[in-house]
Amino acid sequence: MRDMQRKTDPRMAAGLHEQVSVHFSGLSGRDLMEPLITRVFPGRVAMVSSFGAESVVLLHMLASIDRATPVIFLNTGKLFGETLAYREMLAERFGLTDVRDVRPDPVDAARSDPHGDLWNSDATACCWFRKVLPLQCALTGFSAWITGRKRFQSPGRASLEPVEIEFDRVRVNPLARWSPADIAAYAAKHNLPEHPLVKKGYPSIGCAPCTAPVDAGADARSGRWRDQDKSECGIHFSDGEIQRGIASISGDD
C-alpha cells in the first residue's frame, strides 16, 4: 500500500480503489486522512476547500498532519469578502503553507461571461468555467483529493462513501459519516473560529450571488441557488454527469 503509482488508467484505478477501500473504508476524519497523506499518496494528495461554513474542521485536521499539503481554493471571482478574509486568517492561524488560489481562465471569463452576470441566466455554465474547469486543471498530477462533503447535507449525498474513485483519482470524504453535532463538537473542542457569515444565517456558503441566508432549522443548503433547479456546482459530479454537463453547455443535449 505504500507509495502507489502517480498516474493510473481506469482499470488500475479500480484496483487502487479496492485496495484503499479495504484498508481504510472503516475510518473517518483525521484517522482516514493521516495514512493517505503520509503513506499511501505522499506528495500526491490535495485538499479542496471552499473555506466555507464547516471547512475549518478539515483544515484543522490537515494542519495537524502536514501543513505543506496543497489546499486548492476555488476563487471564482464571485465570493463573499468575508470568505476571502476567512481564508487568509485560517491559512495564517493554521500555518498552511500551500493554499492555492485557483481562478477562472481570464480568456474563458471574457468569452463566457463578459458582463459578470452569467450566474443569473445560466448558473450551470457559470459554475463550469468558474469552478469545474479550474479545478480539473488544479488537480492535474494529484492521485487523490480530499473534500468536505457529508451525508447529511442533501439527499444526493445521503449514500456518500468515505472513499470514492473518480476517473483515475481517489476522492476522499473524511467527514462523510459525520453529523452536524460531530462537527460542532470538534470545532468546540479545538476552539476553531467560525466563518463570520454563519452567525448571519448562512449555514452553507458559496458564491455571493447564489447564496442566501436561511431560516433557523431549515435545510442548510436550501440557500444555495435558491429558486433554481440546481443543488451542486458540478465539481463533484460523476463521469457521466460531467459528460452530460459538457453536452448541455455546448448545446449538444
Ligand code: SF4
Ligand atoms: S455558484 Fe453562482 S456565481 Fe458561483 S460559479 Fe456557480 S453560478 Fe457562478
